[in-house]
Amino acid sequence: MPMDTVVKPAIVTCTAPVNIAVVKYCKCHMYPCIVSLADMLPFNTFQRHWGKRNEDLILPINSSLSVTLDQDQLKTTTTVASCRSFQEDRIWLNGKEEDINHPRLQSCLREIRRLARKRRNDLDCSVDMGCLSHKVHICSVNNFPTAAGLASSAAGFACLVYTLAQVYGVDGELSGIARQGSGSACRSMYGGFVQWIMGEREDGKDSVAQQVEPESHWPDLRVLVLVASAERKPVGSTSGMQTSVETSSLLKHRAKSVVPDRMKQMIEAVHKRDFATFAELTMRDSNQFHATCLDTYPPIFYLNTVSRQVISLVHQYNRHYGEARVAYTFDAGPNAVIYTLQQHVAEFFHVVRHFFPPDNNGKKFLTGIQVEPVSISEELKNAICLEPMPKGISYIISTKTAWFQSKQCEVISVFPCVLKAGPGPHVLEDPSQHLLGADGLPKENA
Amino acid sequence: MPMDTVVKPAIVTCTAPVNIAVVKYCKCHMYPCIVSLADMLPFNTFQRHWGKRNEDLILPINSSLSVTLDQDQLKTTTTVASCRSFQEDRIWLNGKEEDINHPRLQSCLREIRRLARKRRNDLDCSVDMGCLSHKVHICSVNNFPTAAGLASSAAGFACLVYTLAQVYGVDGELSGIARQGSGSACRSMYGGFVQWIMGEREDGKDSVAQQVEPESHWPDLRVLVLVASAERKPVGSTSGMQTSVETSSLLKHRAKSVVPDRMKQMIEAVHKRDFATFAELTMRDSNQFHATCLDTYPPIFYLNTVSRQVISLVHQYNRHYGEARVAYTFDAGPNAVIYTLQQHVAEFFHVVRHFFPPDNNGKKFLTGIQVEPVSISEELKNAICLEPMPKGISYIISTKTAWFQSKQCEVISVFPCVLKAGPGPHVLEDPSQHLLGADGLPKENA
Structure with missing residues (x-):
C-alpha cells in the first residue's frame, strides 16, 4: 500500500x-x-x-x-x-x-x-x-x-x-x-x-x-458483591422456554401502586443519608422484584439456596443490632449485592466468612481483600441461627486481571474490593x- | 371403687x-x-x-x-x-x-x-x-x-x-x-x-x-404428594423471628383484585372438568401465593431447590405435550402436591422417578406404589432439560402404618398411593x- x-x-x-x-x-x-x-x-x-x-x-x-x-x-x-x-x-x-x-x-x-x-x-x-x-x-x-x-x-x-x-x-x-x-x-x-x-x-x-x-x-456508603453460583442446573431456566407469556398481575400493581411512593422515599433517604431507611427500602424492593418474577407464568427463579441464606443472615445480623446495618439486593441472578457503611464492612465481611467458610483456595483470595481483621463476638455468632455452609462452597480467587473459579456446584465469593x-x-x-x-x-x- | x-x-x-x-x-x-x-x-x-x-x-x-x-x-x-x-x-x-x-x-x-x-x-x-x-x-x-x-x-x-x-x-x-x-x-x-x-x-x-x-x-382426577424435605437448615426460618411485620402490599392486591375472578374461573373449570384450565389456575395461584410470601418483610421462603426442580419439570413435561397434563401446588412447605388425570399418572410418576432417582432404599418404597410400570420415551427425556438429582436425595420408605425417613439433607418421595x-x-x-x-x-x- x-x-x-x-x-x-x-x-x-x-x-x-x-x-x-x-x-x-x-x-x-x-x-x-x-x-x-x-x-x-x-x-x-x-x-x-x-x-x-x-x-x-x-x-x-x-x-x-x-x-x-x-x-x-x-x-x-x-x-x-x-x-x-x-x-x-x-x-x-x-x-x-x-x-x-x-x-x-x-x-x-x-x-x-x-x-x-x-x-x-x-x-x-x-x-x-x-x-x-x-x-x-x-x-x-x-x-x-x-x-x-x-x-x-x-x-x-x-x-x-x-x-x-x-x-x-x-x-x-x-x-x-x-x-x-x-x-x-x-x-x-x-x-x-x-x-x-x-x-x-x-x-x-x-x-x-x-x-x-x-x-x-455519601462518602461512607460501601458495596460488597457476594458471588453465589447456581446450585446445579439453572432452575430458573423456565424463563428460556416461554412461548406464550403474560406479565404478572402483581408486577403491574407494583409498577402502578408501589414504586411511585417508594421512589420518593428512596430519594429522600439518599438526600438525608438515612441508611436505615435506604436499607429497608432496598431489601423490600429486591424481594418484591423477585416476587413478581415468581408470579410470571411459567415462574422465574433467580434466588438459590445461597441467596436465601444470605437474606436470612442479613436479617438476623440486623436484628442482633436492632438496626439495619446491612442491606441485600439481588438482580437477575443469585448473587447478593450488599450495601453497608464503612464502619460495618469489616465485621460483616467476617460474619459472611464465618457462615460461608472458604476452602483452602479461599486463603489466597482473602489476602487480596482490603478489610481489616476483626473477631466476631460469640454473642453475635450465637444470635445468627444458620448452619455454616462449608461443603460445596468455594471462594473465587482473584488477582488484578485474572479470575479463576472452581467448578464446584455452589460458590460464594466476596468481590475482592470493597466498593464505593x-x-x-x-x-x-x-x-x-x-x-x-x-x-x-x-x-x-x- | x-x-x-x-x-x-x-x-x-x-x-x-x-x-x-x-x-x-x-x-x-x-x-x-x-x-x-x-x-x-x-x-x-x-x-x-x-x-x-x-x-x-x-x-x-x-x-x-x-x-x-x-x-x-x-x-x-x-x-x-x-x-x-x-x-x-x-x-x-x-x-x-x-x-x-x-x-x-x-x-x-x-x-x-x-x-x-x-x-x-x-x-x-x-x-x-x-x-x-x-x-x-x-x-x-x-x-x-x-x-x-x-x-x-x-x-x-x-x-x-x-x-x-x-x-x-x-x-x-x-x-x-x-x-x-x-x-x-x-x-x-x-x-x-x-x-x-x-x-x-x-x-x-x-x-x-x-x-x-x-x-x-370428577372420578379420574388424581393427586400425588412429592415429599421434599428441607435442604439444610430451614432457610425460611426468618418467619420465626418476625417482630414487627407488615403484610405484603402484593398480598392485599391479590386478595382484592386477583382472587375474585380466579375463584369464578376455578369453579367453572371444576364444573366443566376442564383439566387444562384447572391446572393452569392451580399453578398460577400457587406461584402467586409464594410471591406474596416473598413480599412480606422479612421475606418467607417455603420453596427449596427440589421444589423449584419439580416446578421446572412440570412445565417442561406439559410443554412437551403441548397441554397441561400435570399441575403442581405448594403450601407452606417445599413439598409438591401434583394434580393430574388417571391416564397420565403412571408416566408422570416414572418421569419423576427418572429425574429424582431413588437410592437403594427406594426399591422397597417403589414396590408399594400402585402405579403400573411404563417406559418413558427418549424423546420425552430429552425434552426435559434437567439434570437428574440423585445425590443427597432418598425416598421415604412406607408401609401401611409406619414411615422411615432417611436423614440425608434432601429428600424427595412420592406419597405411596395415588390419591383421589x-x-x-x-x-x-x-x-x-x-x-x-x-x-x-x-x-x-x-
Whole structure:
C-alpha cells in the first residue's frame, strides 16, 4: 500500500461504570435478561412486543434508582476508531468479533449519528463533520468476570454511547440513547445516585436518567458483591422456554401502586443519608422484584439456596443490632449485592466468612481483600441461627486481571474490593489505553 | 371403687379428610403457619391482631377452593368420650397429652356447646342433654406422618368439631366452627370440591365452606404428594423471628383484585372438568401465593431447590405435550402436591422417578406404589432439560402404618398411593375403632 493512501483513524477511548439498582427496573419477563453485550445474540428473540409501549425503545413500566459503582474496581473500557478507509462498522466484545447488526447496537449507532447530523445542520456545516460518513470500529472489554453476575450490558452500552458521542462531537442528554441499548445503561451515564424517570411519552423521549446526588454526597456508603453460583442446573431456566407469556398481575400493581411512593422515599433517604431507611427500602424492593418474577407464568427463579441464606443472615445480623446495618439486593441472578457503611464492612465481611467458610483456595483470595481483621463476638455468632455452609462452597480467587473459579456446584465469593459510589463515564486521555491500534484492529491484549 | 359408682362414658369416633387448596387461603404472615394441632403451642404467639377483622375468628382476606382427599389414604381419627365422672376436659394428640386451654381448642369446644345449649333451649328440654354439663376426653391421631408436610390441622380440627357435634347431638352448618380451630379446617368439613367463602360480616358468621361439586363429579382426577424435605437448615426460618411485620402490599392486591375472578374461573373449570384450565389456575395461584410470601418483610421462603426442580419439570413435561397434563401446588412447605388425570399418572410418576432417582432404599418404597410400570420415551427425556438429582436425595420408605425417613439433607418421595378426591367427615360405627377406652383414657396403641 503506497504511503499517501494510508489514513490514520481518529481514536477515542472511554470508560463507564456499573450501576446497582436499589429500586428495580421492571420490564416484561418475555425473554431472558441480557447481562452482557455478548448475551444479545441471536437477536431474533427480541423481535416481540408487549404492552402498549414500544419494546424497541426499551421503556420501563416504573421509574428506578441505582448507585453507580466506582470505576477503580469495575468498569467497561471502549475504544471507537473512525476512519474513511474502514469498509464497514465492526465490533469486538471481550476479544471476539460480534455481529454489528444487532438491533440494539444499531439503535445506538443510528441515534448518535442522527444527533451528529442534527448538530451539523444546526451549525450550518461550519464544523468539520467529515467523520459522519466514516465507518467505525468498536472494541469493548470489561475488567470484571461474567461470574460476578453483574449486568455488564449497562456499563457496556453506556460506554459505547459515551464513546461514540466523543467521536461524533455530540454532547448533552445521551442517557435516552444508552437506554435503547440496554434499559439500565441509561443510569450508568451518571455518577453517584441516579434515577431513571420512566417518562410518559410514547416515543420515550422523556424516559431518561438524572443524577439525584453525586458520589461525594455519601462518602461512607460501601458495596460488597457476594458471588453465589447456581446450585446445579439453572432452575430458573423456565424463563428460556416461554412461548406464550403474560406479565404478572402483581408486577403491574407494583409498577402502578408501589414504586411511585417508594421512589420518593428512596430519594429522600439518599438526600438525608438515612441508611436505615435506604436499607429497608432496598431489601423490600429486591424481594418484591423477585416476587413478581415468581408470579410470571411459567415462574422465574433467580434466588438459590445461597441467596436465601444470605437474606436470612442479613436479617438476623440486623436484628442482633436492632438496626439495619446491612442491606441485600439481588438482580437477575443469585448473587447478593450488599450495601453497608464503612464502619460495618469489616465485621460483616467476617460474619459472611464465618457462615460461608472458604476452602483452602479461599486463603489466597482473602489476602487480596482490603478489610481489616476483626473477631466476631460469640454473642453475635450465637444470635445468627444458620448452619455454616462449608461443603460445596468455594471462594473465587482473584488477582488484578485474572479470575479463576472452581467448578464446584455452589460458590460464594466476596468481590475482592470493597466498593464505593463513583462517577459517570469519562474519556481516557492516554493513547496507550486505546483498545484499537492505528490499523483499526484490536490490539493483541484487548 | 364400688360397682354402682362406675359410669361408662359415651364414646363417639369419627374420621375427617385432608384438603389441598388450588386457590390459596391467604392470611397475615404475622406468625408461623400452624401445620398440626401440636404446633399450636405456646399459644401466646397468637394473641396479636391485624387488619380490621378479628384474628381469633380466623377470617381470611380472600375466598379459597380446595379438593378434599380420599380418606382411604389420609385421614385424622378422633374419639370423644363424655362422662359425668370426668373431672376436666383433656386432649391427647398423636399419643401425647396436650394443653386443652389452647384458645383455638377452647373456641371449638365453646361454640359446639353453645349450639348444643341453643338446641336444648329451642327444644324446651324435651331431649336428654345431660351430657352438656359433662367434661370430655379427646383423642386424635393422624394416619400420615408430619414428614408428608400436609397441613394436618385442617383434618384435625374438622374431625374434632365433627366428633364433638355427634357427642352433643348438634347438626347443621359446622364449618364456621371448624374455621375457628384452623382456617382451612372448614373446607375439610365437606367432600369433593369445596369453596371457603370469605364472607363480609365482622362476626365471621358468613365465612363458611360450601361444596362446589361432590367427589364423584370428577372420578379420574388424581393427586400425588412429592415429599421434599428441607435442604439444610430451614432457610425460611426468618418467619420465626418476625417482630414487627407488615403484610405484603402484593398480598392485599391479590386478595382484592386477583382472587375474585380466579375463584369464578376455578369453579367453572371444576364444573366443566376442564383439566387444562384447572391446572393452569392451580399453578398460577400457587406461584402467586409464594410471591406474596416473598413480599412480606422479612421475606418467607417455603420453596427449596427440589421444589423449584419439580416446578421446572412440570412445565417442561406439559410443554412437551403441548397441554397441561400435570399441575403442581405448594403450601407452606417445599413439598409438591401434583394434580393430574388417571391416564397420565403412571408416566408422570416414572418421569419423576427418572429425574429424582431413588437410592437403594427406594426399591422397597417403589414396590408399594400402585402405579403400573411404563417406559418413558427418549424423546420425552430429552425434552426435559434437567439434570437428574440423585445425590443427597432418598425416598421415604412406607408401609401401611409406619414411615422411615432417611436423614440425608434432601429428600424427595412420592406419597405411596395415588390419591383421589373423597368425601367429608363421617362416624365410625365399629366401637373397636375408638381411640379411648371405657376408662376414658387413650388405648395403648392410640
